[in-house]
Amino acid sequence: MITSLNKVDILTKQLRELLPMDPADRQRLTKKFRLEFNYNSNHIEGNTLTYGETELLLILGDTKGSHTMREYEEMNAHDLAFQMVEEWAKDKERPLTERDIKNLNEIILVRPFWKDAITPEGNLTRRMIKVGDYKEYPNSVRLQNGEVFEYARPSDVPILMQELIDWYRSEEGSLHPVVLAAMLHYKFVRIHPFDDGNGRISRLLMNYVMFRNDLPPVIIRSSEKVNYLHALNRADIGDHEVFIDYVAQQVIWSLELAIKAANGENIDEVGDLDKKLAQLKRKIAQVSDNRVELKRSIEVIRSVARDVIAPIAIEWENKLKEFDTFFFSRSVHIAATGTGKQGISMSETFDQFYKEQLAASLKKGTLITEIKLMVSFIRLRSVQNNTNYNGGEIKFLFHMNAYEIECTGLKKSISKLYDQTLSKNEIMHIVDHVGNWFLNNIEKVIENGGS
Structure with a gap:
């Protein structure tokens, strides 16, 4: 028994x-x-x-x-x-x-x-x-x-x-x-x-x-x-x-x-x-009946890029620096509907992308449905190969009334209304998930002798 x-x-x-x-x-x-x-x-x-x-x-x-x-x-x-x-x-x-x-x-x-x-x-x-x-x-x-x-x-x-x-x-x-x-x-x-x-x-x-x-x-x-x-x-x-x-x-x-x-x-x-x-009923009851539902627009996308994506790019750059010592170099790529930019620093590249290409696309009236932040690392120092390693991706999807965030390593996406930003903890939660996913991949490569 x-x-x-x-x-x-x-x-x-x-x-x-x-x-x-x-x-x-x-x-x-x-x-x-x-x-x-x-x-x-x-x-x-x-x-x-x-x-x-x-x-x-x-x-x-x-x-x-x-x-x-x-x-x-x-x-x-x-x-x-x-x-x-x-x-x-x-x-x-x-x-x-x-x-x-x-x-x-x-x-x-x-x-x-x-x-x-x-x-x-x-x-x-x-x-x-x-x-x-x-x-x-x-x-x-x-x-x-x-x-x-x-x-x-x-x-x-x-x-x-x-x-x-x-x-x-x-x-x-x-x-x-x-x-x-x-x-x-x-x-x-x-x-x-x-x-x-x-x-x-x-x-x-x-x-x-x-x-x-x-x-x-x-x-x-x-x-x-x-x-x-x-x-x-x-x-x-x-x-x-x-x-x-x-x-x-x-x-x-x-x-x-x-x-x-x-x-x-x-x-x-x-x-x-x-x-x-x-709990949901209580949350809804606390929201003013006069609240204006923001819809996807040029101004809304610009605000999300400035108030949400830019802070994430900064924190991700800080995390990426911790991985730099393991690799010979890295490359970042930022892509949006019909445009994109490459660079070395995630935060600096996004800043340039925001001021130049994204601004130009929005000015033309281009319908932006997503923005992706991607990074790759070149050659792991501890193994003998010339492989490029996917360092992860954070994707922002723009729906009619809300934006959605998907990232490598995170099983569930995060959705927010357009008038909602992310807290510091939420930003670190996203960045840490990408970092943990990449760290696990590196450890597996080392355990397998670089293959």
């Missing part, structure tokens, strides 16, 4: 055989995990942002909605903490410390705030929640059976947290990563060292272990909250295997998703279309 941990090991092996992942596939998987973890971990604790609103916030910085500013701030802060534990995990020599855990609490809670509380006598009160400090008052939770479970006393927290760190360091490398991650989560929750944020931090620490072992994150769905708490309650009575198995099942989901991404498959799930449609 294959246990959950056995299946985790089998899937982990399958995933690692597919690595390294194509950059575009890696990017969409990273985005999926990032959104799923931030949305669900916060939703479990009562944050009311929808999945679509979470994406708009984290990807576009959109805070327009009917939620409190604190909910937006805490979602952003949680995202920062998630990225932080991933960075910590990359440094294999860096140990996990109590200070790290306090920093996580300080980050996700943003700043001190007042919260409703109940005194030991059962009276309602309000308490200032400090950030980054261990609790000063007892905390508890009411179980499903109605009993009140008291977490560690405030006076015991410092020594219990040090014991937790000592335990983690002693077991790291000996326990299965999923067991270690699940038990670190459980032991931390049993202490409940802070006045607020304990659940979120427990899931961040669990994923610190996953990242440290080069495994995808554990994502507890908010829709799974009842089963999640039930598994934790079973651990409270000594049945740790139930909770470990529950965590392993979530890891299996993440691994299967990662394998799909590595194979270039669709990683959308049932319900994802509804999320995307809701």
Whole structure:
């Protein structure tokens, strides 16, 4: 019988055989995990942002909605903490410390705030929640059976947290990563060292272990909250295997998703279309009803060439310079409908093309339907041949209401309305894909002895 941990090991092996992942596939998987973890971990604790609103916030910085500013701030802060534990995990020599855990609490809670509380006598009160400090008052939770479970006393927290760190360091490398991650989560929750944020931090620490072992994150769905708490309650009575198995099942989901991404498959799930449609409706609602739809024209093509293609040419030239050391020379070619120009520098050649040939073509009223940037390198220094190497191509297609960008190494094209430009990140995304494609080709040529 294959246990959950056995299946985790089998899937982990399958995933690692597919690595390294194509950059575009890696990017969409990273985005999926990032959104799923931030949305669900916060939703479990009562944050009311929808999945679509979470994406708009984290990807576009959109805070327009009917939620409190604190909910937006805490979602952003949680995202920062998630990225932080991933960075910590990359440094294999860096140990996990109590200070790290306090920093996580300080980050996700943003700043001190007042919260409703109940005194030991059962009276309602309000308490200032400090950030980054261990609790000063007892905390508890009411179980499903109605009993009140008291977490560690405030006076015991410092020594219990040090014991937790000592335990983690002693077991790291000996326990299965999923067991270690699940038990670190459980032991931390049993202490409940802070006045607020304990659940979120427990899931961040669990994923610190996953990242440290080069495994995808554990994502507890908010829709799974009842089963999640039930598994934790079973651990409270000594049945740790139930909770470990529950965590392993979530890891299996993440691994299967990662394998799909590595194979270039669709990683959308049932319900994802509804999320995307809701997000689209929100985006459309934010666009003015009076927005003018630009159509392909001489002025529009001139603007795209100036505001989109020229910046790409500059960044591509910077990237091409890094390849020059491997070759004897290079040549660039820029082509448009009925015209073109050759040169050595991509950015300088495009500048000349824009000012001279493109301007002349547009003045004549020539219908420009595409512009292509191409590069070739002559003779690879490390091998004995006279071959010219295709360094990649970036093509811009001009449709009636939008322009489209296709480039070597990028599986999906990028489409924009004519009044939309590209961000710096989008430009670097395009250039990096072409560069990675060319780099892989060079490595294959060298491995094959120049053939």
